[in-house]
Amino acid sequence: MREFLTFIENDVEPSANGIAIFACFGADEFFETAQIIPSFPNNRVFDFERPHLFPLIRTMEQNPPFMVLWSDTNKAEIYVFGGEDSMDAETESDKQVEEIENVVTRRSKAGGWSQARFQRRIENFHLQHAKETVETVEKLMRETRIDKLILSGDEAVIMPHLLPQLSKEVEEKVIGHLNLSQYSTEDEIYQAAIELFRTNDAKDDEEAVERAIGASKAAAGMGVTGIENTLTALLNGQVEEMVISASFDVINYSAKKVKKVLKAYAPGDDSLSIDDLPDAREPRQIADELLVQALNTSAKVRFIEESDLLKQIGGVAAVLRYSMNSAQ
Template sequence: MAEKSTTALETPLRDQLDRLAALPPGSFISLYLDLRPDHNGQRNHVQTFLKNSFDEQLRTMTGDTHVAFENTLERIRGYVNSTDLTATRALAMFASTTGDVFEAIPLDVPIEHPSMHLGSVPHLYPLARLNDQYPRYAALLADTNSADIYVFALGSTMRRESVTSDKMRRTRMGGWSQARYQRHADHWHKLHMKDVVDALDKVVTQERLDRIVVACDEVAKPILMEQLPKHLAEKVIDIVNVDVKSIEQHELLKETIDALRREDAKSDAEHVQRMLDAWRAGGLAVAGIEATIRALDMRQVEELLIAGRPDRVVGPADELIAKAQQNSARIRFIEDDSLLADVGGVGALLRFKI
C-alpha cells in the first residue's frame, strides 16, 4: 500500500503555508469562517460570528492598538461583503494589524469550527490540518471501455483526463463463434487497459502524486491490476467497487476521500508506533514538546507527528507547525488522541541525528 509522502513540497496549500510560516513576528488576526448556508439557505451566521468575535476583542483594547485592530477588521469586513463567495464552503483569512499582510484563502472543504485568533504569528494549525486531510491524489474511474482520471485536492477537481476505446464497436462480429468473440473482446479490453495505465502513469508523473484510489467494477479490476506496473501498483491505496456508468463526480470524490481516511487511520497508528519504537531505542526519532522543538530548530525533522486537536498538544502547537513548514518537513495530524497521549501529543521522525 502507498505511504504518505514525507515531504511538504507537494501539498495543496504549500505556497500559502510557506508564505505565512515565513512571516516575521508581529500582530496578526487569523480567521476561519464556515460559509456553508443554514437550512434556510442563508449565511447570516457568518456576520453574527464576525460581529461577536470582533466586539469581544475590541472591548479589551485601547488607544493605538484599538484603532489598528478596528481598521484591520474593516478591511476584513470589506472583503467578506464585496467578494462573491457563493460557491465557497469556507474561508481562511490572515491580516496584520501593524503591516500590509492580508491574505484570504477561499476553500471548497468545510471548516467545522469557526474561530478567530490573535497572536504574534498567524495561527496555521487549522489550515495545516486541512492540508493533511484533503491531499492531492489521483482517482481512476474505469471499466473495460472507458476511463476517467481525476486529480483531486482540497475537495476540488484539479485535472481530468479521459480514455475511451471504440475499437470493439468498429469491428464487425458477424459469423463469429462465442469463444472467438470472447477472445477478441479480452484482447481489446487488455489493449484498452494498457492505454488507461499509460495515461494514468503520465498524470501521476506530471502531477508528482504518491497516492492513487481506483474505482472500477469487478470485470475491469483483474484486467487493470494485471496491466499496472509495480511503481504504480505501489501507489494504489484502495480499490472501491462502484457503478462506473452512473456515479456522479461528487460521489466519486466522497468514495475516494473515505478510502484515503481509512488508509490514513491505519498508517497513522503505524507511523506513531515506528516513532515510539525508534525513540525508545535511541534511533531516528524524538517524542515530547521540548525534544521535538530542539529537533525542528536543528532541521532534523523529516516528519512531524502531531495530535489532530491543538488542545491535545502540551506546548505551542502553532510554533511546531510553523517550524515544520519552514523546514519542509511532512506534517501528519494524528486523529486518534490516544496514540500520542503519553508523549504530550507530539513527536517526530528524524532525517539524521546529532
C-alpha cells in the same frame, strides 16, 4: 475593516469552502488571505501577535488530493478529489467504443474458429484500453503530485487487464479498490472513495505514530517524543517526519522548558527580547512554531486524528534524519 469587507464582497472564489484571513492593522499593517477547497470544521477568530497557522495547515494536510479511477473494458473516468476541484477526464474515443461494441455484438453469433478470433480481438481492445487508461493516470499523478490512488470497476472484468499495466511506483500508491458501476454518480463515487480514504488514513496514522515512538526507544536514537525534544530536533534540522495531534487537548508540555529551548536557539545575541519569541504559555503558538520549523526544514508533517495515540507523550513525536549521538 474596509479591506476585509472588500475582500468578502469581491474576491471570494465560488469554489472556496474555507477562507483564512491574516490581518494586522497598525504600524506593520498587512492583509493576507488563503482560499481553499476543503472547509474548516468551525468558524474561529484568534487574536495573537503572530499568525495562527495551525488550523490552515491541519485542514490542508487532512484533505490531500487523491485520485479515483473508474474503468470498464471500453471507458474510463478519472476523478481528483481533495486539495483540488474534482475533475473528469475521458480516456475513450468514439471510434474505439463503437468498434468494441461491434465486436461484442458479432461475438454472440460466431462459433468455433471465428469465436476464438473475435475473442482475441476483444482481448486486444481491452488491453489497449487498459494501457491508454494507465498512461493517462500516471501522467496526471506525476503532473499533480498525487500519491494516493483508488481503483474502481468490476474486479473480475477490468482489473485483470488494468493492474498488470501499472508501474511499480503507481502500484504502491494504490490504497484500495471499489466495486462501482458506470451508473454511479460523481457524489456516490466521492462518498465511497472518501470513506475508503479515511480508513486508510487512520491506518497510516497508527503506523506513523508507532514508527516515531519505536524510533525514539531504539538504541540508535532516531526518534524523539514530547514538545521539548521535538522542538529541539526541529531547530537542529534533524526531523524527517513529525506526527502531531490534531487536537490541542493532548498537547502538554513544560512552559519553562520550552521557553528555555526557544531562547537557546533564538537568533542574535542575549539582548533579544522574549517578546520576539512565541509565548511558551500558549499551546497554539508553540504548535505553530513546531509547524513553521518543520516547513522551514522540509520535514513531513502528519496530523493524528485519534488523540489517544499521542496522549501519553505530550501530543507530538518525530522520526529523525540523523541522531546527534551518531553524528558525534
